[in-house]
Amino acid sequence: MSFWEYVGSRWEQLLVDSYLHTSAVVQTTLVATVIGVLVGVAVYRSPIGSTVATALTSAILTIPSFALLGLLIPVLGLGVRPTVTALVLYALLPIVRNTIVGLSTVDPSVRDAARGIGMSRLGVLTRVELRLAWPAVLAGMRVSTQMLMGIAAIAAYAKGPGLGNLIFSGLQRVGGANAINAAVAGTLGVVLLALLLDAAYVLLGRLTMPRGIR
Amino acid sequence: MSQNEVHSGTGVGRREGRPDDRDVASGGSAVSGVEIRLEEVSKRYPGQALPAVESVTMTIPAGNTVALVGPSGCGKTTTMKMINRLIEPSSGRITIGGEDAHSLHPDQLRRRIGYAIQQVGLFPHMTVGENVGVVPGLIGWRSGRVADRVDEMLDLVGLDPAEYRDRFPRQLSGGQQQRVGVARALAADPPVLLMDEPFGAVDPITRGNLQDELLRLQAELGKTIVFVTHDFDEAVKLGDRIAVLGPRSTILQYDTPEAILANPADDTVAGFVGAGAKLKQLALLRVRDVELGEVPTARVDEAPEDFRRRLTDGRSQFGLVLDARRRPVRLVSAVELRGVTSLRNAGRPVVDTVSPASTLHDALEAILTDDEGVAVVAKSRGEYAGVVGIDTVMATIRALRAEHEGSADEETPS
Ligand SMILES: Nc1ncnc2c1ncn2[C@@H]1O[C@H](COP(=O)(O)OP(=O)(O)OP(=O)(O)O)[C@@H](O)[C@H]1O
Numbered sequence A: 001m002s003f004w005e006y007v008g009s010r011w012e013q014l015l016v017d018s019y020l021h022t023s024a025v026v027q028t029t030l031v032a033t034v035i036g037v038l039v040g041v042a043v044y045r046s047p048i049g050s051t052v053a054t055a056l057t058s059a060i061l062t063i064p065s066f067a068l069l070g071l072l073i074p075v076l077g078l079g080v081r082p083t084v085t086a087l088v089l090y091a092l093l094p095i096v097r098n099t100i101v102g103l104s105t106v107d108p109s110v111r112d113a114a115r116g117i118g119m120s121r122l123g124v125l126t127r128v129e130l131r132l133a134w135p136a137v138l139a140g141m142r143v144s145t146q147m148l149m150g151i152a153a154i155a156a157y158a159k160g161p162g163l164g165n166l167i168f169s170g171l172q173r174v175g176g177a178n179a180i181n182a183a184v185a186g187t188l189g190v191v192l193l194a195l196l197l198d199a200a201y202v203l204l205g206r207l208t209m210p211r212g213i214r
Numbered sequence B: 001m002s003q004n005e006v007h008s009g010t011g012v013g014r015r016e017g018r019p020d021d022r023d024v025a026s027g028g029s030a031v032s033g034v035e036i037r038l039e040e041v042s043k044r045y046p047g048q049a050l051p052a053v054e055s056v057t058m059t060i061p062a063g064n065t066v067a068l069v070g071p072s073g074c075g076k077t078t079t080m081k082m083i084n085r086l087i088e089p090s091s092g093r094i095t096i097g098g099e100d101a102h103s104l105h106p107d108q109l110r111r112r113i114g115y116a117i118q119q120v121g122l123f124p125h126m127t128v129g130e131n132v133g134v135v136p137g138l139i140g141w142r143s144g145r146v147a148d149r150v151d152e153m154l155d156l157v158g159l160d161p162a163e164y165r166d167r168f169p170r171q172l173s174g175g176q177q178q179r180v181g182v183a184r185a186l187a188a189d190p191p192v193l194l195m196d197e198p199f200g201a202v203d204p205i206t207r208g209n210l211q212d213e214l215l216r217l218q219a220e221l222g223k224t225i226v227f228v229t230h231d232f233d234e235a236v237k238l239g240d241r242i243a244v245l246g247p248r249s250t251i252l253q254y255d256t257p258e259a260i261l262a263n264p265a266d267d268t269v270a271g272f273v274g275a276g277a278k279l280k281q282l283a284l285l286r287v288r289d290v291e292l293g294e295v296p297t298a299r300v301d302e303a304p305e306d307f308r309r310r311l312t313d314g315r316s317q318f319g320l321v322l323d324a325r326r327r328p329v330r331l332v333s334a335v336e337l338r339g340v341t342s343l344r345n346a347g348r349p350v351v352d353t354v355s356p357a358s359t360l361h362d363a364l365e366a367i368l369t370d371d372e373g374v375a376v377v378a379k380s381r382g383e384y385a386g387v388v389g390i391d392t393v394m395a396t397i398r399a400l401r402a403e404h405e406g407s408a409d410e411e412t413p414s
């Protein structure tokens, strides 16, 4: 069976896996954004806090994904839970770091003026600082998403959802029928989805970037 | 309190003479500002050996503009920011309109105090209109009222609302941003306005215009303004009173610009006043504040010989020829009248006149330019009012010095 015949015969399966893959990545990016921005907001005023948060999240990123998943399985079992946990942890670094950078590069005089005219601390954060840091946060999310697309494939090792299953099952049966076709289809799917998501980010940026700072 | 008595004096040098502010203020709107008092206020930053501000006591009368001047790092900004509690004093008390600033929530306090700074600090992601509308929004005005107010404020600072309301700060020049900064500070009609070198970052011409507009605004609004600057000339121009600060914000002299120019409390203040103090004083005085001199006058159709006789009899050096509407047209000496047939072309034409609203500085310029050493004063329709000579200017300077003699020491809080 040629590659295209394979794709033609399995397209339903491919679509489901693509959908699950994307959905896992997008959802974990969102969770990581919430956590990452909260962490960034908590530490950006303190140089020590910022350094520690950045160092910790980079440390996570240096753990091989295979190892992290493997270590999570005994704790969280197989399937969605270890997958989501691992992906969120990996997505943190770019988001935390960009949030800190974004918040700390807000012009101090803008912050001073905001406080000076009587905005509350929370008001300054939500109406001024986070708005101005948003482009940086979004850039962090974009990097995280790209990274997670690849890492999510490995989640199949923990019986997670997504295109990784095709790749893994293909590679385990090398020499068998359609083994290579499955692996290639899975890999191409990941690359294609990554490109699509990146395009979606460009669009999101257009729509959400405040006009005054574009 | 001795500080408050300076305005009640008489004689030359009253600020009422400035058509661009006091006249309008006294005839126009009421004072909307409130008194600010600092009582032994100090600030010590953590980890610093010396306090940045040490025991400052000062009363800022309601509706006055007080300029804080002093060298860089002397604590002007720190002193100002303690008023709206962007910096909390280490000790001492600050009251605003009799209310202890410390008894209010800082955010509530600040919404009642306008705040404009050198870097402007406009919110770059908001339009000009949104920037100006922030404080009214914070204190809960309905959106319709906020929109009206935004347009009103933009008008007030000389920006056409239709053109500028929907622009973003980056689409404005530096001077326009400053205007928007002032509009934002004034939007919720606060009785007090704090301004930290608000015109420090623009070119001299724009700065002059912005200063003029602040004077105009203030004449209309009557706020209590604390204005930080290290430009003494700016302080003279804008301040009803000037506080010259030394290290740790100690008050070296706190008085009217006239008094400080006439009689600096010590060498440091004198150094700060800089060269040309007397000329700066003259720039604060108006021709209408001094007694005008008289010279013989004649109507254009009078016989030249009659006028010559009057001049020689009165031992006058020269006289003025006025036209049918009493406008000075020619300046003639007795000698020049010999043998002429008509006053219409005797002597030489009067080219430049000064008005009662001109500064004595302008008058002196005219005196120095004129061959006879006089400045001819003409009223609004060009009607002759009198002349100013060099002796009048000298007498004015002498009177000022006498008036402020010895007063500086008493009025500087220890
Ligand atoms: N946050 C701070 N922490 C420690 N020291 C400070 C702080 N802010 C100001 N200082 C110090 O306090 C002193 C007064 O500073 P301030 O900003 O009030 O001066 P300034 O008169 O406004 O000066 P400039 O004219 O340069 O603006 C300076 O010596 C400054 O170094």
Ligand SMILES: [Mg+2]
Pocket (backbone or CB within 6 Å): B076, B077, B078, B196
């Ligand atoms: Mg300062």
